[in-house]
Amino acid sequence: MPRVVPAVIRALDVLELFLDRPELSARDVMERLDLPRTTVHELLVTLEARSYLISVPGQPVRYRLGMPVFQLGAAFAGRLDLVREAQDVARDVAAACDEAVHVAVLDGADVIYLVKVDSTHPVRMVSAVGRRLPAHCTAVGKILLSDLDQAALDDILAKGSLPGMTPTSITDPDLLRAQLEEVRAEGVAVDNGESDSAMRCVAAAVRDHSGAVVAAMSVSAPTIRWTAESHVEWTELVRDGAARLSAHMGHVAPAR
Template identity: 60%
Template sequence: MGRAVPAVTRALDILELFLDRPTLSAPEITERLGLPRTTVHELVTTLTERAYLIPTPGQPTRYRLGMRLFQLGSVFADQLDLAHEAREAAQLVAAECDETVHVAVLDGTDVVYIAKADSTHPVRMVSAVGRRLPAHCTGVGKMLLSGLTSEALDAAYPLDGELTAMTDHSVTSPVRLRAHLDDIRRQGLSYDECESNEAVFCVAAPVYDHTPAMVAGMSISVPSIRWDDRRREEWSALVRKGAAILSQRLGHRPSPTR
């Protein structure tokens, strides 16, 4: 590999400052990066000339991100392939836990599996890409349902209706489903405790894109013979990390912690 070019690195450092602040002045950039004022002035001038930065209207001494970055970001978004990125992220997680990892999307009241990485254990979950399951019976499905608006949820699951059961543990009450979804929103994780398969537990986390909408869910599925409190804690942390990696690949940027 070649040597990193210091001037390019500094220019990128300047642009990345705007991830946390909508506008910055040259003195603020100088202070935050610890660079000489003349260096910052030259870099900001160059970035402005190339439309990577533009002066803020009414505040010409302050700068914001320019149209050129939007154009590049749009090209990046157009080239994203959710299924491809999901496969790679699922494989990374499966390599760490050696359990079956799925990524699924919501289609009406069903989930559709778009990516899968298998466990190497002789006893493992049997599933396939393209399979559809009732969303309310799966961990990944309930995670995706938690991202719906109240209006969309009411339309899909009227309170006076009854939900199909896949096992004796499935949620069949719309009221109980809403209570589950409230818990999922608070925790940021969803569990399937033998609700879609009598012998399988799952834990799922949300996947976001650059918009930032919840576009998918990632789950780790574990046969009940290998599921216990320790594994629940470990795989919960791992699927959260894996979903965050996939979200980052899709252009998601988490909100700054306040």
């Protein structure tokens, strides 16, 4: 294998320290990377010369990230293709559970399905890419609604009554708000036959490089195959799948 360049690795190590801190001193870098003072000084001077780091005004031995780091990140983000990335991850999740997997985005009070990977079972969910459904009746929609700020959610709920698709659909705004609170706490949402009486779904959020929720991923299955055990299994699958897609979109999960 080609030889890696130690100096480049160290420079990248320095830049990555700023992922969880807006500013660092030269001493901070020395202590966190366990490097000699001279080495750290040379790395910082070099990165500052190329504007990847800039000195904090009035504090010449404290640094923060410079504009070229933002420009590289923006160039990377601009080349990401949600649909392309989602198709690859959705296929893997569907292969693991042999059930339908969807990725959807929010459009006003509705969700629009961008990606669908079918199961191989003869009895399966009837859906299609481009289909639009009321967000509050779906697991993906509840995930996306739960991320809205209070004003945005109020605006959606103020536009009229919540239409029901099945007898179990939530049509009471107060009940929906309460369920969205649970979704925020759990990190997953469930559709208990609210968009199709014969189906169940579980969904999790997909985040981009900024941490914003940009989509939701779900696993959907007929009630005849939805058991307590499969619910647990598919919840973990969709959590993992959404986390993988988020990583592909540039999201860095916070350290636990």
